[in-house]
Amino acid sequence: MDDEDEREIQRELAELEEIELPSQLDEEMEAAPEAPIAAIQYEEDKDYSILAHISGRGALSMGSDGLWSVGSDMSAKKWSMPNETPFLASIEQDSELMGIAVLRGKMCVALKNGEVRIIKEDDLTLESVLIRRPGPVWDVDFNPDGTQVCLGTSEHEVLVLDVQTSDVVNEFKGHSEPVITVAWDPKGEFVASASFDGSVKVWNVQSGTNVHTFDDVTAKDKNGDIDTNQVCR
Numbered sequence: 001m002d003d004e005d006e007r008e009i010q011r012e013l014a015e016l017e018e019i020e021l022p023s024q025l026d027e028e029m030e031a032a033p034e035a036p037i038a039a040i041q042y043e044e045d046k047d048y049s050i051l052a053h054i055s056g057r058g059a060l061s062m063g064s065d066g067l068w069s070v071g072s073d074m075s076a077k078k079w080s081m082p083n084e085t086p087f088l089a090s091i092e093q094d095s096e097l098m099g100i101a102v103l104r105g106k107m108c109v110a111l112k113n114g115e116v117r118i119i120k121e122d123d124l125t126l127e128s129v130l131i132r133r134p135g136p137v138w139d140v141d142f143n144p145d146g147t148q149v150c151l152g153t154s155e156h157e158v159l160v161l162d163v164q165t166s167d168v169v170n171e172f173k174g175h176s177e178p179v180i181t182v183a184w185d186p187k188g189e190f191v192a193s194a195s196f197d198g199s200v201k202v203w204n205v206q207s208g209t210n211v212h213t214f215d216d217v218t219a220k221d222k223n224g225d226i227d228t229n230q231v232c233r
Contacts (some may be wrong), residue, residue, distance in 0.1 A: 025194065053077070059139065061122055063102040071226035076109060076119075091124045093117075099139035103146045108161075109194045110137035116151055130166045131159070138180040143205075150178030150191045158193045160205060171204045174210050 043125055061068050066078040066088050078089040095113035102108075106127065107119040112124025114133035119126055131137075135154030142149055148169060149161050158172040158179055177196030184191055190211070194200045200214040 016076050018104055025040070025232075046230045054134065057098075061102040063107070064105060068100055068102050068107065070100045072096045072112075076100060076107065078160045089097070089124070091119065097153075099137060101141045103142040106142075106146065108140045108142060108149050108163075110140045110151060110166060112136040114204070115152075116140060116149065116161070128166065131168075135178075136180055138178060139182045141182050141184050141191075145182050150182045150184060152182045152193055152195075154178045158191060158203065162189070170205060172201070172208055172210070172215075175199065192195065211233050 002073065013145065053069065053073050053075070058069055058071045062191040063078060066080050068076055068078050070076045074093050076091050076093070076097060077087065078167055080088050093111060095111040095115070095156070097109050098112055099110035100107060102121060107121050108130075109117050110118060111117065114135055114137060116130040116133075116137055117126060118130060120126045123189045130149065131151075133153055133155070138152045138154070140149055140151045140161075147163055150165055151159050151161065155161060156175045156177060156179060158175075159168055160170040160172075162169055172191070172193070175193065175195035175197050178195045179195045181194040181195075182191060187203060191203045192200060193203065198216045200217055201210050203209065204211050
């Protein structure tokens, strides 16, 4: 390593030391210094990271004026694009949040207690509870026009709900373990789901049929178990 390389490393370390975190995050870090940390990272002129949640499986969704994140600290938090004050807002819930989807001013959150809730993004008030399941709901996603929500359940199913009536429009069965990630395609014709069984399945929303299955593709940790932190849309 020459002198110029060493000077560059020192400059980068100095820049990292100058980053100031919101006071709320400082308090959380002091309260649980040993806990794992979920981070949000994106690029502008350079990589930029935010300490988002102290622990747990996180999820992200872009809102109307910021990026929303959820974690096992039972909160959803909104972040701006890179600037001096990235933290914008937070809402607390009474159960661990597993998944989040935001579209047209509405947030849909999946909770460990089995509920799926619709929350208004502007004033963060509860609009409705779409469903209560016997086990955790792992993930949610809006269809393109925001009229329906799909969700992955601990009962190995994918459900499609009507946002206005809470009616179950369709249900997809075929996984042998909990469904931990779901995503709608941009045209609203298909839903993809990933499961602890190691597979990703694609479903025709109208007919409810499984049109394709990718076996043994879900990320696994060093012990061979499904790694929920590496399952993404």
